Amino acid sequence: MSAHPLIFNERVDKALADPILKKALPLTQDRLRGGRINAAEQLGNVEEWRELASQIRSHTIANLDSYLEELVTNVRKNGGHVHFAATSDDAVEIITGIAKEKNAKSVVKSKSMVSEEVHINKHLEDMGIKVVESDLGEYIIQLANETPSHLIAPAIHKTREQVREMFSKVAGRQLSDETTELTAFAREKLRQEFLQADIGISGCNFAVAESGSVVLVSNEGNARLTTTVPKVHIAMMGMERIVPTWNELDMVVSMLTRSATGQKISVYVTGINSPRQSEDSDGPEEFHLVILDNGRSNILGTAYQEALNCIRCGACLNVCPVYRHIGGHAYGGVYSGPIGAVLTPLLGGYEEWLELPYASSLCGACSEACPVKIPLHDLLIEHRKDEVEMGLTPFSEKMAFKGFGFATSHPSVYETAVKLAHSGMGFLAKDGVISKGPGMLGGWTDVRDLPQPAKQSFREWWKKEGKGRNQ
Amino acid sequence: MDLKKQEDFLNNIASKLGRPRRSGVEPPKWESKPYLHLYEGKSHEELIEDFITNLGQLNTKVDRISRDQFAASLGNVIQDFEVRSTVYWDDEALDSLCLSDVLEKNQIDAFRWDPNENEEEMKQRTAHVDLGIVFADLGLAETGTVVLFNGGGRGRLVSLLPPKFLCILSEKDIVPRLTQAVQKVHERVSEGLPACINFITGPSRTGDIEMDLAFGVHGPGKVHVILLKDE
Known part of the structure; x- marks a missing residue:
């Protein structure tokens, strides 16, 4: 830790x-x-929702070996690569290995608590790779050289004045403390990073065993950019973050967004089912799923x-x-x-x-x-x-x-x-x-x-x- | 080597769970359906109204029009969103609305997401146009969500890179909620899913600066839906 x-x-x-x-x-x-x-x-009738969500999660964890096996079989069938990481060190070795093989110069990330667990940013930076967090809150704390202080709102401990100072420094000009100006600056700056990044690293809110999918829940759209623009996408998944089928996904996504922010659904729910297919001209050419134990078992x-x-x-x-x-x-x-x-x-x-x-x-x-x-x-x-x-x-x-x-x-x-x-x-x-x-x-x-x-x-x-x- | 790692990993899980390895487990039929009361007894007309109301609460206007009003409706969007350039899906449903003709008449610098074109050029161009236009597969009444099965001429970047987003949808494709949408995805698993499925609900938003709501930090900050009446 x-x-x-x-x-x-x-x-x-x-x-x-x-x-x-x-x-x-x-x-x-x-x-x-x-x-x-x-x-x-x-x-x-929120109690009924909680009860069903609880049953789904307990059933999945009680049969985790089976659902993980089904997941990785389908990921491979869809043309993706699967990596099992028993420890934090294993995960680092896998991801830095991919970065080396791809000769990557820069990586963009969307929010991933698992990546915080294994300190992947530091390891990639030690290799001389530029790592950019793209969630606005994560970007703020990356500039401040800090860690997230809340699961959903990672930068709540920073004031707009502090954000203004940090962003102005990056911009090389004085920005106002208006939220719209600050977010517009972040959009412009991070968009450049996205368009030149070699690898996108995302988390995984839920994997779906039956189809080998990784589902990402976000409001800003940075998770979509991370998993669409760079040629290589690596998803980091805690081994328990899985549901059996798309039907169970309904319940956990509905509970996640309502419980996190009160939204009936987040702005984006994105199902990544494979690397780009032969008829596609966008989306990553390579998809890697890293499944982490790191003490969970x-x-x-x-x-x-x-x-x-x-x-x-x-x-x-x-x-x-x-x-x-x-x-x-x-x-x-x-x-x-x-x-x-x-x-x-x-x-x-x-x-x-x-x-x-x-x-x-x-x-x-x-x-x-x-x-x-x-x-x-x-x-x-x-x-x-x-x-x-x-x-x-x-x-x-x-x-x-x-x-x-x-x-x-x-x-x-x-x-x-x-x-x-x-x-x-x-x-x-x-x-x-x-x-x-x-x-x-x-x-x-x-x-x-x-x-x-x-x-x-x-x-x-x-x-x-x-x-x-x-x- | 990789397979051994996998076996060790999964065997360890089984052993910690204190039982032999399991394989091929299927989820039980869940008796409880706590979401039913949210839409049971609602007519399709009421679902359509829910869809419009819910998007309205998310800063997203929905024009409910017949197909012959499409040109006028699109003209309004072009004006409201101050659109000068656009990228749109290579999609029969858009072609049947004569989209490219309407864009031309409005003197919009428009291009089709064509998988045969140079990829890098399309990406750069898409990153610089004002508006992306798609035709959605489904709409979810409870949330105001549009569902996109991307792939081929239906590029993922079209609904993502431009600062404004126009989504066209048929009334008949509005379903009550996420439950029906995931069921449709579930049914398509055996024939193979597209690389990416998007569920999009209103404009990109963030509250990361002092919980102050702001739109368009990464995805489109302005979204408009044209809902085509069944005819």
Whole structure:
């Protein structure tokens, strides 16, 4: 996983002291969460959708070997190349190998969290290859030499003034801070990059086993450019990102866009089914699919298997009281928020990520928001339990204390958690409470009194459950 | 070597799942159909109205016209979008509307996406025209989506590189939602899918600068749909 210079508590303190984050995080959370709630209300029966989406994901993961075999057979039949990467190093070797063979000078990328996992940009740049991120948010953080801080909105921690400065520097002229001027500049600049790039690297929202397809979901259109303009297209796929047929794709795409931004569908859903065919005069001549394990298989057959159902919508980030205060970078890994706190220790090991399961108030808002019903807060408890059972007891007790200390020493985290956990209402009503809660909108320093919990407080829970688990 | 890697990879998954390797698994018939109530009982006319309303909410105007009004309708788009140049699909459905004649009459610098032409030149030209014109295969009422089965004269770049996009669609090809569209793709798998299928819903958008909505950052920022009445 990513190397991070600061230890967890230092990263949290840094985030809490950041005035830009303090403004940006609630804005982003409220906007995205509000969109999701509206979309759910429009459906009217969101629980049924969640249940079916969950069943589809669980069935697919339980039969992952079969569906992956079907996928790669079809990719090859369609004229594509398949590469299995057991580790991050394997993926790097495969992709740098293709770049070398193609004598590539430049690569354009559309958003891929898997590519962040293996740090492919750095490895390609070390070979002297120019790598350009084309998602506007990713381009911004690439210029700032940073990493994404949100699954869906990677650059929420940058202000328009910062964007203006960075873009002006690239442009060699002074740009205004108007969004339209800044995006127009990005369009012009990135279009040049697209037209001269040798290789396009994309992620993969979902692969479809029955047809050997890679499906990409985007709003900007950069994923379409990445997979259409350069002669070579490499798609990087986490091995669990697959559905059996196009029929199942319907459900997961419908849930992904509604849960991520509240859109009924994204502007572009693009099915890449093969390299260009004989009658075509556009599209890549070569298609490579890189399927990455990188620790995922170790999650199979464990209590955490459902974490692999994740469709990377970011809904759990948008309801999390801890994420709201510390943002994505404080988590330290590629994936942030509740899903990051669950996944990162699984992919990267407890030794390095011992504290992450404690970056949570266990309020359960994440589990309620998850469109594929991953019991995120249960899995966080499971982690705490496992850390103890793996003989990390003395240290973990210290951590348990720290975890408790984290929530109680940051009152608005505590308050939000209590509100979420004890509202005693269903999925929508619970979120309704958040949007009306004045404590959520105010700065955490405004809130010093701990509220009276309605039923059972985190403290009480901790006394009964948390302590019990540590004995 | 590659095959061994594959076998190791898949065997490892089976072993971690604690069972023998599986092959040829097919998904169960899912009993639940949570999307049914979104369109059940709606007439085709209502679906068409939904399609138009939903695109309207995404800054996209839909002209619902009969075929003999096509020239006038296209003339309006040319004016509204200030079009001087265009690229269009080599497609019988567009030819049947006499598209090239109408463009010529409007003195538009127009060219056809012709797979026999020089590829690099077409790409460069497409990158510099004002408007791309295609004829969609399907429309989705619930979302206002148009579905394009690309391939051959139906180039992918036509709906992508120009800053403005005109999509023509027959009313009869409007279906309730994504469910029906993916079913059609599913049915075509055995005969082979085109290299790329696009589902496009309104103009390219981003909220990456302070969550402030902006159009056209990569794909077309302006989209117009001409919906042909069934006759």
